[in-house]
Amino acid sequence: MRKILIAGNWKMNAGPTEAKVLADKMVEIWKGKEFSQEALICPPYVSLPFVVKSFRDSFFKTGAQNVSNEDNGAYTGEISTSMLKELTCSYVILGHSERREYFNETDDFIAKKVLKVLDDNMRPILCVGEKLEDRKANNHQTIVKNQLKVVLDQVDKSHAENFVVAYEPVWAIGTGETASPQQAQDMHEFIRTFIASEWNAETADKVRILYGGSMKPGNAEELLSQSDVDGGLIGGASLKADSFSEIMTIADQISK
Numbered sequence: 001m002r003k004i005l006i007a008g009n010w011k012m013n014a015g016p017t018e019a020k021v022l023a024d025k026m027v028e029i030w031k032g033k034e035f036s037q038e039a040l041i042c043p044p045y046v047s048l049p050f051v052v053k054s055f056r057d058s059f060f061k062t063g064a065q066n067v068s069n070e071d072n073g074a075y076t077g078e079i080s081t082s083m084l085k086e087l088t089c090s091y092v093i094l095g096h097s098e099r100r101e102y103f104n105e106t107d108d109f110i111a112k113k114v115l116k117v118l119d120d121n122m123r124p125i126l127c128v129g130e131k132l133e134d135r136k137a138n139n140h141q142t143i144v145k146n147q148l149k150v151v152l153d154q155v156d157k158s159h160a161e162n163f164v165v166a167y168e169p170v171w172a173i174g175t176g177e178t179a180s181p182q183q184a185q186d187m188h189e190f191i192r193t194f195i196a197s198e199w200n201a202e203t204a205d206k207v208r209i210l211y212g213g214s215m216k217p218g219n220a221e222e223l224l225s226q227s228d229v230d231g232g233l234i235g236g237a238s239l240k241a242d243s244f245s246e247i248m249t250i251a252d253q254i255s256k
């Protein structure tokens, strides 16, 4: 059984002051209540210590939006896995389409980071997804398969439980347009089948595959109810404590 992961990607939003207010609000909403699934917030680096502090006595987990593939040393501007672990961060988003597009991150570079994160006993959330032109040309499966293959070729299947994939169709990110539940399910099933062909069915079954792209309270139930959709990677709607909590409540009622 896979636990649903509801993850917020705050991107370059919410500096320390705003982040603390937002995190405190989330904790307040869930005070005294149990959450049967997993909730995660990935703030910008500078806000992480504040969010960690706000979440200290709650079930909310924290993660980062990127990390270096190197150990501590002379790498100006970078942040290491050991620094994130010191803050008790457990997850790292890697290969987000914004990093691929604006910061030229390649599949090989992303694979190195995924390996580093897994080797250091953290959990990568590897983002994959096609652009609109790829979908229109019916190339979406090939694009996603190629993005995954570079990483899967290097990751040992023993990491399956810590390995998280997020399918984020680029055309659905921040656009208000969402993949239909069927489009999401079809791609998630394709991803799981591909992982099974690279590893095996038993390990592929352990990998959580999140959907990302304009997920909000109004469409979360339909998306999260799909058999291969194991959670959400949420941008805009994670910047509002109410919306994020509503999606969590929906996830709480769905068990996989």
Ligand SMILES: O=C(CO)COP(=O)(O)O
Pocket: 009, 096, 168, 172, 173, 174, 175, 176, 212, 213, 214, 215, 233, 234, 235, 236, 237
């Ligand atoms: O990119 C995303 C999460 O990583 C999705 O962002 P939105 O939910 O704002 O579309």
